[in-house]
Amino acid sequence: MKKKRTAQLRQRVASTRRISVSAPARLPAREGFRSSLGEGGFFNLHVLIGLFMVLAGVSLALLGSGASSPSGSRSAKAQQEYQPPIKVIDPTLLPPWFDCSKIRELGIDRQENFRAGLIMIACGEAEGGSGPNVSFLSRLWQRLFAPFVYGGTDVDLVTGAETSPHVTQSETFSWANPDNPNQIVVTYNDSRTASANYSGASYSSDGGLTFTRLNPSPFATGHGTNFGDPVVLYNRPNATWHAIFLATGCGGQGIGDWTSTDGGVTWAVGACVANLPSGGGDRESGWSDMNPSSPFYGRLYVSFNNFANAGPPISATFSTDNGGTWSPPQNLPLGGATSVRNVQITGDLVTGDVYIAGMNEMGGGLGNRANMMYRSTDGGATWALTYTQPAFAGPGSGLCSNNSYFASMFGTYWRHMGWGEPAAYNHIVHYVYAQHGAGADPGDVYYIRSTDSGATFSSPLRLNTDATTTAQWQPNISVSSNGSLFAMWYDGREGTGCTPGVNTPCYRMWGRKSADNGVTWQADMAYSDVVSPLPAQPDPNVAACYAGDYDYASAIGSNHLASWVDGRVAIGGTQQQDAFTDREIAGPSPTASPAPTATATASPTPTPTPTPTPCVVGYMITQIGDSIVPGTTDTGNHGDDVITNVVLPFTFTLYDTAYPTVNVSSNGNAQFTTMDATFINVCLPWHNRNYTVFPYWDDLRTDNLGWAGCTGYPNGLCGIFTSVSGTAPNRVFNIEWRAVYSGNTALKANHELRLYEGQSRFDVIYGTVDNGNTSATAGVQKNDPTFTQYFCNGTGSAATGGQAYTVLPCGTSSPTPTATATGTATTTPTPTATATPTATATATATATRTPTATPSATPTATPTATATVTSTPTPTPTTTPRATPTPRSLPSPRPRPTPPPRP
Secondary structure: OOOOOOOHHHHHHHHHOOOOOOOOOHHHHHOOOOOOOOOOOOOOOOHEEEEHHHHHHHHHHHHOOOOOOOOOOHHHHHHHOOOOOOOOOOHHHHOOOOOHOOOOOOOHHOOOHHHHHHHHHOOOOOOOOOOOOOOOOOOOOOOOOOOOOOOOOOOOOOOOOOOOOOOOOOEEEEEEOEEEEEEHHHHHHHHEEEEEEEEEEEEOOOOOOOOEOOOHHHHHHOOOEEEEOOEEEEEOOOOOEEEEEEEEEOOOOOOEEEHHHOOOOOOEEEEEEOOOOOOOOEEEEEOOOOOOOOOOOOOEEEEEOOOOOOOOEEEEEEEEOOOOOOOOOOOOOOOOOOOOOOEEEEEOOOOEEEEEEEEOOOHHHOOOEEEEEEEEOOOOOEEEEEEOOOOEEOOOOOOEEEEEEEEEEOOOEEEEEOOOOOEEEEEEEEEEEEEEEOOOOOOOEEEEEEEEOOOOOOEEEEOOOOOOOEEEEEEEEEEEOOOOOEEEEEOOOOOOEEOOOOOOOOOEEEEEEEEOOOOOOOOEEEEEOOOOOOOOOOOOEEEEEOOOOOOEEEEEEEEEEEEEEOOOOOEEOOOEEEEEEEEEEEOOOOOOOOEEEEOOOOOOOOOEEEEEOOOOEEEEEEEEEEEEEOOOOOOOOOOOOOOOEEEEEEEEOOOEEEEEEEEOOOOEEEEEEOOOOOOOOOOOOOOOOHHHHHEEEEEEEOOOOOOOHHOOOOOEEEEEEEEEEEEOOOOEEEEEEEEOOOOOOOOOOEEEEEEEEEOOEEEEEEEOOOOOOOOEEEEEEEEOOOEEEEEEEOOOOOOOEEEEEEEEEOOOOOOOOOOOOOOOOOOEEEEEEOOOEEOOOOHHOOOOOOOOOOOOOOOOOOOOOOOOOOOOOOOOOOOOOOOOOOOOOOOOOOOOOOOOOOO
C-alpha cells in the first residue's frame, strides 16, 4: 500500500469516524470497521497515537490483576494462577449410571464436544464459563495499524436478540452453492438454548452481503439433543444442503443430518450419518465432491473420532445417495500412534481423491505433536496413511483448568493443540497448522505442500512474518478451482492486552494468499476489520476453556469463504463469543490444463466462463453522449474508502472473463478481482489491479455526514446506487456514484458505469463532476501490459458526456492514429494525448449497439461522426517488475474537512 500524503493524513485525523469506547449492544446487523488509515505503513501521526495507546495498554496490563498476554508463560506457576470455583450443573444430562472415575478410561477428557464438556463439569473435573472477574476502563479499538487488505466488510452471523449468559457462538463451517454463489450457509456452535441444544446456522441469499440467523435452531429437534461440532455441505447433483452435528438420537452420541432445498432457509430432518454409542462421537468434519468430471461426483464424506474404539483412530463414512444412507465407518490406521485426532477432511477438486488430516497429540499437554495425512483414491472405500510429519512442539502458553490434556493459548483459556485444515488441487496437497514459536512465542502458523498426492511434503513455511512473540494460532486454508490459495488465522501481533470479556484489543484475523497453487505467497496482511477483544465464555453449560476448536474454510465460485469467533460485540457489558464472516476474492483464472500433474506448474481449471472470442487486444472508446439513469437500489456503500460487493443481475464479461459480481469502491472504480480502497489515483496501469474499470478514480466520499455536496442528490444522500434497464437478454446494469470530493465536500462527483448483458461492452456517463479530469483517472485495465486510458490528472479527454468502451478482438486493426503509451523504468507508462480523428458514422463501434440504459430502453440516436478513439497503450517492458505503482505526477494535497457535528 502507498502512504498517504502528510497533509491528507493530518486532515483525516479529524474526519475519522468516531468509535465508542465501549462495544455496542447487539444490533440486527452492523457495519464492519475497515481502517481508512491503512494505505500507509509509515511513521506518522497515527502511528504515534497508536504507540501511545500500546504503551498505555501495557502499563494498565502490568497494573491489572489476572490479565494474560498472547505470549503467556509455559511454566507450571503460570498455569496455576487462575483456579475459579468448580460449577456443578444439571447432572440429568449425564448418561445413566455414569461413573465419573472412568472419565480418562473412556477418553472423555480428550474429547472436544459439548457433551464431554458437560460431563467434565458435572463430575467436578472442569469449570463452566463465567463473566470476567476483572473490570478495566474500555479502550479505543485499534484501527490505526490496519491496512485495507484481504477481504471486504466483516458480517456478523448472529442476528437477533441474545440473553446472557447463553451467548456463546463459535467454531464455524462455511460453504456455498457453486451453481448459485449467492447462497452461502455457515454452521456454528450456539449455546442460546444450552444445555438442550448447541447448534446454530446463518444463511445468505445475496452472496454474503447479509446473513440471517436461523432462530429457533431447526437442528434442535429430530435427532435428540444436539451437541454441536458443525459441518455444512452442498450436494450438487440433488441441489440439497446438508447440516451435520453430533446428536444423541443417532446411537447415543452419533452424527445426525438435516437437509435444505431452499438455500438454507428451511430444514428437514435427515438420516443418521453414523450411529455411535454414548460417549463415542467427537469432532466430525465433512466434504462434498461437486466436480461433474470427478469419478465420485456427488459423493458426501464425513470423518470423525469414535471414542468407543480403542485409541481412537479416525473413522470415515460416505454417502452415494444424497445422504439417504451412509457406508459402514472405516477405521483409518493409527500408524504407530496411540490415538489420532480427526482434524479435517477435504478432497481434490480435479481428481476426486479425498484427504484427511490427523494429528498424533502424543499425550497432549504442552508436549510434541505430529501431523498425519491419509488418502483415499476409491471414493472413501479404503484409506492409506501416506505421510507422518516429524514431531514439532505444540503451541500454547498454559493448560486448560482442571484438564491438563488440552493446551491453551491464554494461560488457562482457549484450548488449541495446533489443529489446522488441508486443501487439495490437481494432486497438490496443502496443509496449515500451528506450532510453538521460538522462546516465549506461544504459536506461529506454518504451511506444508505436497506435489505427489500427499506422499511427501515440503519443509514448513512460516506464514506469519511478524517479529513479535505474540500468538498466531488456529489456521485454515482453502483452494479455488483456479489454483488460488487463501490461509487465515488468529493473530495477536496488534493486541495490547488479552483478558477474557474485557474490551482491550487482543487479536485480529490475518491471512496470506497464493495465486499459483502454493508456489509463491503474497504478504501476510490483516483480514478482519478490527482488532477484537478476547471474548469471554460466560455460559455455565459450556467448558470455560472453550472458544471454538476449528473454523473450516472453503473456496467455491470466485470467493474464499472463512468465518471466525470474534469479541467485538458486548452483551451486558461483557465482550462475548460471536461468529463473524468475510470473503476474499479468488482472482482471475489462468489457462486450464486438462491433464492432472504432480508438479507445481499445473495450470488449473478456470472458474469464470471464457468468452467465445479467443483473445482480445483491448478496448476502443467512442463518444456517445447520453445522461445518467438514476439508480434506485442502494448498495450500502456509504463511507470513505469503502468497498462493496455488488451481485450482478447477469454475468458480465470484461476482456475475456465473465464475472457474477463486482466490487465497487467509493473512490470511483469497479474491481472484478481485487478489493483495494486506495484513494490516491495513478495513471494506468495500476500495478497488479487486474480486471478493473475506472469510471472516475479520485479521492471521493459516499458517506452522509452533512456534506454540502450530498444535498444536491436525490433525497440529499450520497452513496452508490444501481438500476436495471431493458429486459433479458438485452439488459443494462447501471451503477451510479453520488459522491463528493474528500478535499472539498461541497463539490459533486456524479458519474455512472453501465454493463451490458451478453456483451463485453460498458459505458461511462458523466453527470456533474466539478473537478473534471484534473485529479482523476478514467479507463479500463486487464493487467499491467493491457489497458486503455481515457484521461489521467489533467491529460487526455474531458470528463463530460458519455463514452462506450467496446473490445477489439484479435486480428482487428487498431483505428488510426494509434495512441501509444511511453514507459520508463521508474514511472508508470503514460499515454500521449488522445487523438481525435474525423470519421464517418460507419467507422464507430456502435453501429449495431443495443439500446442504451434509459428507463424505456429506447435506442439512442446515431452517434456523432467525430469519434475519439484510444487504443491499448503498449508500454516499454522493464527488466525488473515494479513492486508498487509510482504515480507519474501527484495532484497537490487536498485538505479533508472535519464533518459537522451530528444532530
